[in-house]
Amino acid sequence: MRRFRPVEVFAIVVIALLVIAAVVPGALAPGDPLAIHPLESFRPPSFAHLFGTDESGRDIYTRIVHGTGASLLIGLTATAIGVGLALVFGLLAGLGPRWLDFGTTRFLEVLFAFPGLLLALLFIVIYGPGVVTSTIAVGLATAPGYARIIRSQVLVVRRAPYLEAATVLGRSRTSRIIHHLLPNVSGSLFVLVTLGIGQSIVWASSLSYLGLGAVPPAAEWGAMLSAGRTYITSFWWMTFFPGLFIVLSAVVATMLGRSLQQRLRSS
Amino acid sequence: MAAALIGEAPPRTRKRRRWLPWLLLRLGGVVFVLWAVATVTFFAIRLIPGDPAEAILGGPGSQTSAAALAQVRAAYGLDQPLFLQYLHYLGRLVVGDLGRSYALHDSVIGVIAQNLGGTLLLAVVSLIAASLIALALAAWSTRGGRAAASIGSLLEVVAAAVPHFWLAISLILLFSSFLGWLPPVSVPGPLGLVLPVLTLALPLSGFLGQVMRESMLDAMASPFVLSARARGESESEVFWLHALRHAAIPAIGLAGWAFGTLISGAVVVETIFARPGLGRSLLSAVQQRDVPLVIGVVIGVALAYMLVTTLTDLADRIVDPRLREDAR
């Protein structure tokens, strides 16, 4: 086992803080994220308000901390839905008999041919905006992309010499999938998932920009980012800090994924 | 002439004959996807609350009379059972008639023709820009030592995590309001394309860069690079001949997907930069319950998408010989 590198320590600390913020937000920010102070609106960052205040005088730091749970949940759940669906379809297509591959591939092509945002758009317009619908919508919209990557990786890996060797050695299908294919596909999958978490939050914020995201006054990062967009010319902090946290969570998730991957490789 | 060529080179015929079923399958796939896309959209959009007859009569909230609504329902066949309406729609679709937009009072084909060019131009230029940025980043961070690797990967992750609308407004503030170099909204000519393309390309390049670097690193550690090194090829030769080629495979595989995300991103970018395009048409069509236009745009995007994937599959086959053996 190697020692922890500084980046890994940094990633772990940030993730730990994010987890604390998600589980017990009150520990990091005792205030009420919904408490308004209209006469203290649009205050720039100061000691009283670390990240400034928003248009209703709500403390942005408190809102970010309390919004961690919802935001990460959107990111994690949407990515889980997306990658989960993708894994099923991608493996079916890449490993199954020819007709199954054909069927799944056609199905995926249909999904692909829809612009992801349209899938999300239709889903939300039908079922109404909200955190749950936008999470599912983002998962649905991103699944085809993951599936395609997984399928193409499976196809490449399946042709790899070591897998042919395993077939020659008479290993069972399941054993081949578990012992050879998955670890090899997982390299790209890790990158995808870790990136996907941040990406899903970003997607959800784009939906908020189009008026289809989390319902106010929920303190969700994407919704905060899109609410601050109107004021971007006058009050930069309203978009900067939620944006920073979206990027930060994506970055540490990726770092963590990377180092896990390297450890897997070297072990 | 062709026969003579084939006669002269018998091994090539076998290779050629494999293209034909591949092409036929592709074509069948295209028709199937178009049908499925039209069907799904047709039924999905009718699940949305809101009355298409109202969309025809000046949009929601218009105080239309019962007589006018009935007249419109009859004229557009909206009083028939949904399945019959679907069959009618399909019938017209087969002969290439996409109908008329409810809200725009114009033929759907016309609306698409007016907007397709702008979106395709934006998407293709962004795709190229993103690939170039990603390639440069990946190459630099693979070969530039540890510092470059860390900075490169950080840049990629940050780029990939930036929402389009935020990036767009920040770019406008920086390049237009502050520096005054570029127009803040779309103007004709290449200058007006710079900011929209950057907005779409930067996040995408973060994505492509990650995947490319993964493959490059894989390739640099793989047996064929080892053997190339053993043959005495220089480190640059190894990189540009093998690693780059290896990196191209997943990147090309991603091109179809990237195109899809660019179209999604176009919805936001076209709104902010006020560029006419399919993304914006689609958004307003969904909001106005403009059924024919939604289906029309989706079919248009699906066609463009499949064109791109067919081309990338073709490129895949050329770059990665292993796939040529695979008849799928």
Place this chain on the structure above:
Amino acid sequence: MKRIITPLIALASIALLLAGCSSPSPTSSAPVSGGTLVYATGDAEPTCLDPHVGGNYPQALVATQYLESLVSKNKAGDIIPWLATKWSESKNGLSWDFTLRSDVKFTDGTPLTPDAVAVNIAHLQDPATGSSTGYLALAKVTGVTSVDAHTARITLSAPDSALLDSLSQPWLAIESPTALKRSQDVNCQSPVGTGPFVVKKWVRQQSITLVRNNGYNSPPADAAHRGKAYLASIEWRFLPDSASRYAALQAGTVDVIDNVQPDTIVAAKGSKNIVHIDAPRPGASNRIELNSSIAPFDDQRVREAFIRSADVNSAITSLFFGTAKRSYSALSSIEALGVSDPTLFGYDQKAAAKLLDAAGWTQRDASGYRVKDGKRLELEFPVSTNQSIPAEQSLFEQLQATTKEAGFKVNLHPLDLSSWYAALGKNQYNLVSAPYTKVGPDVLRILFDSEGTKPAPSGYFANHAQVKDPALDTLLVTASEVSDPAERASLYKQAQDIVLSGYYILPLYDQQNHYLLRSAVKGLRALPSVSTPTLYDTWLQR
């Protein structure tokens, strides 16, 4: 041929340049002719350029440049001549004679005649046209006949004191009868009127190109000049994003923007290149309507409690930077007959608590919301993201927070326009905010007459507060028929007193309508009828 022409053009333009250089730059504000003005609108792109079809504000904005009405309004609120020079009401109030200008031609060459007026009224009343605003305004009109070559007689089923106000609106503009014969799709693309500009080209999602009508001779009586317009053309661009719209104005890519956000107005005040015009819309004020037809707002005490516990003033201060003034009236501040009563809308949590206790909402649940018979005091509030600007949506969030203190649980539902109307149609909302622009106090009849609670076949209704008060109905109908100004004013005052003291609405501010222009743009004004900008008197001093 081409070879000869190109140098000629070059020569000509050099000559023009020289001419431009030799003449001293105008230091006085003498109007300059020529040039293209770029107008960037943040309103939705119209689906049809003929405001007879449907009839919303985005259509009115652009149609003001190429269509004209029979009458207009001046700053003082008086009706003034436009396409009609004189008018008179018959003694019984059942017919009106309009004397038309004899020298006016539509831009397709068709002359303006009483027949043209008849065709337009018929077009508005034809269900196939799908007019909403115009159709409602003409509810009492039974027909149009020509008295002589220049006099049109409009006959009514009942006296209509709002007729002149109605006819001044862009949604009832007079179009060429020849052009109206074309199919609706064609007419939507290129409506033909008598205005100072002509629709030349419409590239969807991008812009409408309007060019000067060189034969123009029919400005309204309060215009600053006669004859054709100064501007050679207008590029009417659609720029939906507010941040990029302002950036485009700063960069000089566009000359005029509308739908300006409050913080942008404040930012623009610091710039000497940019001028601000504030032109609130007529008709109703922006207000929150309380649905009195279903619980809990079927109880007046609960309505009052909600209004008393909503801290509107602090919200306006924090969100609008002094660009919007608090309203205490059902009508816009530019309506002369509007009644304002601040005493009814004071912020008072204690009074609200007392009222709720009296209404039986005595218990509170763990989250602090009031409970009665096991039911929580919950309010559904569908918000139209198309009609409420971001600052207004934030205002609703603040009201959600302040009314929570009193024990209300307000659920905000941001919706697109179609879903929003669908939600209203189901009558499951408790609160709603819907703008309504109309000239004159007759808007009260549309918004508060019990007729307005019956949904049209499309599900639309305008009386969102669902006020059903026979006394109020009588007042509103009588007021719409009397022509004596004093009596009319008194009737409308009584009607507004009922609406305000019944706590059916929570007034917020006037319908906001702000324009920012580059200082090179001179002579731009908003027409006092519905506050749309007219570019007829406008010139560019570059």
